[in-house]
Amino acid sequence: MDLATRRVVNTTVGKKAVMAVTGVILVLFLIAHMTGNLKIFLSTESFDHYAHWLRTIGEPLLPYSWFLWIQRIVLLAAVIGHIWSATSLALKAKAARPVKYAHRRPVKGSYAARTMRWGGVIIVLFVVYHILDLTTGHLNPVGDSSRPAGNLIADFAPGRWYVTLFYVVAVLTLAFHLRHGVFSALRTLGQQTQTGERRAKAVALVVAVVIAVGFLAVPLSITTGLIK
Amino acid sequence: MNLTLRIWRQHGPEEKGRMVKYRVEDVSPDMSFLEMLDMLNEELTLAGDEPVAFDHDCREGICGMCSLMINGSAHGPERATTTCQLHMRHFNDGDTIDIEPWRARAFPVVKDLVVDRSSFDRIIQAGGYISAPTGSAPDAHATPVPKADADAAFEAATCIGCGACVAACPNGSGMLFTAAKVTHLGLLPQGQPERDERVLNMIHAHDDAGFGGCTNTGECHEVCPKGIPLASIGRLNRDFLKASRSISR
Structure with a gap:
């Protein structure tokens, strides 16, 4: 990075821009991931076929599963950038008020806004578990990478309700994170009018609700026996 | 009205501060918050104590000098109001009011409630x-x-x-x-x-x-x-x- 860029990225606004851009990349991934998950409602074969297709995207230009690895590297970079900027800004915020108030009115900002940092930590822990569960299969009761639908159905079986519960908690945490995060990203990238503020907040709410419903539909349908 | 105040007292930038309790009696509801503090300071001065240092200037809500975190709210409980324009009628007889300086690393405390x-x-x-070129004012439609x-x-x-x-x-x-x-x-x-x-x-x-x-x-x-x-x-x-x-x- 050249000096001028580094000077920009190292400011509070520059770090927010890094957070917003990486956040947008991650939200676009979430939408694609969610849409793919819903394939399970068509049939288990359709889901397995989709999962296999993910590995053949770009063939014959890209060798088998290269697209997936490129996507993983981009996502990893986005996650690192997102966490780096968040941590750096959180530390700066902590240093900005060395002496606390004896009497502080509770922060009125939305619940979502107040839980961004710890919500983010919960989401990271969930993502680690989720990869070990349904990507590598280590924590999955079946863990057969050739039949992803089977893994999914075994994972959220009614007897494993605690796994479903953990997924529900994680997805709701994510939805709250997005409700403030999407608005905040739009503001950081230059949303500047009061009418636009209402629109940006509405967009954030819609994204959060769609993501929550889309991601919760699959595990809840399996646990309740709608999908067998 | 009679009030209990808990005010941040700090002798200087390097000293340790603490919240100190004061009683003020016969406060008029028509007084501004700063007039109430003036009254406390008069009593403190007459008793030979150090008055509470706080920032103030125009007392018309336009200069930006007054501050104070009042019960955990900047400029007190009223919306779009500076501390100097905040009146005691917004408080009740017998209230305890916490008064602290702005807290920020960029705003170090100078003394009591005064920050830099x-x-x-x-x-x-x-x-x-x-x-812009100075001199005579340009035409309004220039x-x-x-x-x-x-x-x-x-x-x-x-x-x-x-x-x-x-x-x-x-x-x-x-x-x-x-x-x-x-x-x-x-x-x-x-x-x-x-x-x-x-x-x-x-x-x-x-x-x-x-x-x-x-x-x-x-x-x-x-x-x-x-x-x-x-x-x-x-x-x-x-x-x-x-x-x-x-x-x-």
Whole structure:
């Protein structure tokens, strides 16, 4: 990075821009991931076929599963950038008020806004578990990478309700994170009018609700026996 | 009305401070909050004690000198009101009121409730000006300004630089103040020559002073005595990113 860029990225606004851009990349991934998950409602074969297709995207230009690895590297970079900027800004915020108030009115900002940092930590822990569960299969009761639908159905079986519960908690945490995060990203990238503020907040709410419903539909349908 | 006050007392910048309890009696509901403190100070002085130091100047709500975190709210419980314009009728007989200084690394305590806000001056020095020929005033119609821009610029220009935004911000950020200045000057034709440099230099001055970053929680707008819109921070962000691109080109 050249000096001028580094000077920009190292400011509070520059770090927010890094957070917003990486956040947008991650939200676009979430939408694609969610849409793919819903394939399970068509049939288990359709889901397995989709999962296999993910590995053949770009063939014959890209060798088998290269697209997936490129996507993983981009996502990893986005996650690192997102966490780096968040941590750096959180530390700066902590240093900005060395002496606390004896009497502080509770922060009125939305619940979502107040839980961004710890919500983010919960989401990271969930993502680690989720990869070990349904990507590598280590924590999955079946863990057969050739039949992803089977893994999914075994994972959220009614007897494993605690796994479903953990997924529900994680997805709701994510939805709250997005409700403030999407608005905040739009503001950081230059949303500047009061009418636009209402629109940006509405967009954030819609994204959060769609993501929550889309991601919760699959595990809840399996646990309740709608999908067998 | 009779009140119990718990006030932050601190002899000097390097001393340790603490909350001290005082009783004030026969407070008139028509008094301003600062007049109530004047009354306490008169009693303290007559008793041979050190009066409580607090910032104040015009007492008309336009100079930006008064401050005070009152029961955990910057400038007290009333919206869009400075401490000097806050009247005791908004409190009840027998209340206990906590009074603290603004808390921020960029606003070190000088004494009791007085903080040093010169970090705001440094942000202004970094870009809160326009370069214009001085001398006789130009004709009013020499530089036309669209009405909508003039209104938005004026709204931002009402910022009095009191620092309530910083005091209320969970991140100790001075972004609303900086955004008000950037909006005020950036919307007007006279502010265009320095527009890019202004936002870059002001943000660097803001960060160097030890203020935190903005997380868009909106606490600043809630306590702002002038109601500076939160959306002005979006304008600052946009100007900053645009200026960054044109500088690197």
